[in-house]
Structure formats: C-alpha cells, structure tokens
Amino acid sequence: MQKENPSHSRREFISLSGKVLASAALLTSSAGVLASHQEELNVGQIMDAFIKEVPGSPFEKTVDTLKSGDRNIKVKGIITTMFATIDVINKAIALNANFIIAHEPTFYNHADETAWLKNDDVFNYKMDLLKKHNIAVWRNHDYIHMHQPDGVRDYVVRRLGWTKQYDTESWVADIQSSSLQTLIMHAKKSLGIKQLRYIGDPRQVCKKILLMPGAAGGQRQITAIGSRKPDVLMCGEIQEWETAEYVRDARSKGDKLSLIVLGHIPSEEPGSAYMAEWVKQKFPAIPVKHVGAGSPFSFG
Incomplete structure (x- = not known):
C-alpha cells in the first residue's frame, strides 16, 4: 500500500523440521544469555520506539493497534511477518517468541473488527492459541509506510x-x-515469486517502471499511470475490473503500457524483513526472526 494515506493501504499445526527445532534452541539460548546484559523490555516500549521515529506520530486514526496481548508483556523474542497466520503463531511458540509484529490484519478485515466473528470456529481457535501462550500481536502498517524511508x-x-x-x-x-519477459523473470527471482500475472507483449522494451507495492487501489494506480506515463506498472494487487481493464483499453488505444501483478504478499513481505533489521539494530539483545507468511494460493 502506498505512503500518502496512512489509514489505508489476510491452517493445522506445523510439523517442526530439525532446522526449526535447531533455530528454536538457538533463539532460546540467545535469549537467556543476552537477557542478563539488558533489562527486560515490554511490548509497549518497542512499539513506542518505532512510532517515535515516524513523522507526525502518533496518528489519531490508525489500524496499527495490538490485536492480542497487551503493552506490558515482557518480550522474550520477536517474530516479524506479513500475516500472523496460525502457522506463523506456531513457529513463534516453537521459537519461544511472544511478540509478533505483522504488517497486515490478523482477523480478516482491515480494521481487525472481531464482533462479527465471535461465533466463528477459526477466529476462536486462533485467538485462544494467542491467549494460551500470552502472545502479543501488533500490526505495523501505517507507521512503517510513513517511516523514513518507507520500510516496505x-x-x-x-x-x-x-x-x-x-x-x-x-x-x-x-x-x-x-524486454517485459526479462523484467518478469527478474521480479520473480528477486522477490521469490513462483508465478505472477501480467498484461502486455513479452517482447516490449521496458525502461520506465512505476512501482506500487501492495494494494494501492485502482484510482491511485490509474492516476499514477496517467501522470508518470510508465512503460510498466508493477504492483502488488489489483481489482480486476479496475486497473486491468484500464491497461487493456490503453493498449487497444495504441499505448505501449504493460502491467505486472506481483501478488500482495510478495510485493510487501520485504517490509517485514526490514522490521526485523530495525529490531536488531535498536534492541540487539532481543532475539528476532523474520518468518515469511508465504502465499496461501496454489496454481492449477
């Protein structure tokens, strides 16, 4: 999602491999050794340290609130991720991490409203898991996009x-x-994408790339195309009846315009890695690990 508007911009237990178990042991060991050299910090202190760096903060209206847990939980370890999925929560438990910093909603809607889910089995399973292990989940969406630089x-x-x-x-x-085909291959390799969607001639020569990660919305994408006149719009996701249809009509009109749709998660997951690096720099004694949420889709 783009920077201008900070108020805008989703499974069974995992089998732990030897690698994850080893990481868990290492993380737990590091926490024990390092904690002796630094006073324990709580969730609120880490949240406030990041928010303090953002121009114009704190925001009066923001979705960047705690989705579970509270500010006073003493932090043993941190997981950064795009989505606090049940799989990610279980990895946090295995790694003895009790603070998850997620970029996107935890409960399936932008504002993480939960009243409509109170009788839903999936919601209750997930919330019970977080409560049982006293895990705090903080969404860092608006603030990281308004951070200098935009962390995503x-x-x-x-x-x-x-x-x-x-x-x-x-x-x-x-x-x-x-060529557009070369650009597509570069994006897939650089961002770890197996498959993506595009509109255009694979042979088209591309030089000017309009990059809009996340879900900026059709009007903003189309307006930016009109003002920047790129060869390619490379974005996270689209409403298929908006930007895709605009690009199709532009091409029929004779414009040499292409569209590459990376997928929302691949286009913004790097921001969660950015957040992990920030924690390492500011709080080196706290174990932190970026855990990619991964794509929920398979392709037939």
Whole structure:
C-alpha cells in the first residue's frame, strides 16, 4: 500500500523440521544469555520506539493497534511477518517468541473488527492459541509506510536492485532497457515469486517502471499511470475490473503500457524483513526472526 494515506493501504499445526527445532534452541539460548546484559523490555516500549521515529506520530486514526496481548508483556523474542497466520503463531511458540509484529490484519478485515466473528470456529481457535501462550500481536502498517524511508518500499527496491535508479517521490525506476519477459523473470527471482500475472507483449522494451507495492487501489494506480506515463506498472494487487481493464483499453488505444501483478504478499513481505533489521539494530539483545507468511494460493 502506498505512503500518502496512512489509514489505508489476510491452517493445522506445523510439523517442526530439525532446522526449526535447531533455530528454536538457538533463539532460546540467545535469549537467556543476552537477557542478563539488558533489562527486560515490554511490548509497549518497542512499539513506542518505532512510532517515535515516524513523522507526525502518533496518528489519531490508525489500524496499527495490538490485536492480542497487551503493552506490558515482557518480550522474550520477536517474530516479524506479513500475516500472523496460525502457522506463523506456531513457529513463534516453537521459537519461544511472544511478540509478533505483522504488517497486515490478523482477523480478516482491515480494521481487525472481531464482533462479527465471535461465533466463528477459526477466529476462536486462533485467538485462544494467542491467549494460551500470552502472545502479543501488533500490526505495523501505517507507521512503517510513513517511516523514513518507507520500510516496505525501501526493501522491495533493494531486493530488485534498483536503489540507484528509483525515485522515492515519483515511485518510478528508470532501469536499463529490457524486454517485459526479462523484467518478469527478474521480479520473480528477486522477490521469490513462483508465478505472477501480467498484461502486455513479452517482447516490449521496458525502461520506465512505476512501482506500487501492495494494494494501492485502482484510482491511485490509474492516476499514477496517467501522470508518470510508465512503460510498466508493477504492483502488488489489483481489482480486476479496475486497473486491468484500464491497461487493456490503453493498449487497444495504441499505448505501449504493460502491467505486472506481483501478488500482495510478495510485493510487501520485504517490509517485514526490514522490521526485523530495525529490531536488531535498536534492541540487539532481543532475539528476532523474520518468518515469511508465504502465499496461501496454489496454481492449477
């Protein structure tokens, strides 16, 4: 989701591999050793430290609230992720981490309203799991997007290798000319995407890339296309009846415009890795690990 509007911008127990068990032992061991050198911090202190860095904070209206737990929980370890899925929660339990910093909603709607879910089996299972293990979940969406730099877009640009070519004001990367097919392959490799959707001629020469991670919305995507005149819009996700249809009509009109839809999670998951790096730098004594939520989709 884009930076301008901070108020806008989702499974059975896992089998723990030897690698995860080893990581759990290492994380637990590190927590024990390092805690002796630094006073224990609580959830609220870590939240406040990040929020304090954001221009204009704290925001009067924001979705960046605690979804479970409370500010006074003493932090043993932190997991950063796009979605606090049940799988991610179980990994946190295995790693002895009791604070999850997620970028997107925990309970299936933007504001994490839960009254409509009070009798839902999936919601109650998930909430009971969090309560049983006293795990705090904080959504860091509006603040990380308004952070300087935008923690999501900054890491996406880094992964794509466009740091020098990307302009933070226009959201445009002027890259070395390549075909649309080459650009698609580069995006898949850089962001770890198995499959993505696109509109355009694979042979089209592309140089000017409009990069809009997440779900900016059709009007903002289309308006940005109109003002920036890119060769390609590369975005996280779309409403299929909005941006896709605009691009189709633009191509029928004769415009050399293409669209690459990365998927919401691949286009913003790097922001959670950014958050893990921030914790490591600010609170080096607290064990932290980025755990990718992964895509829920299979492709037939």
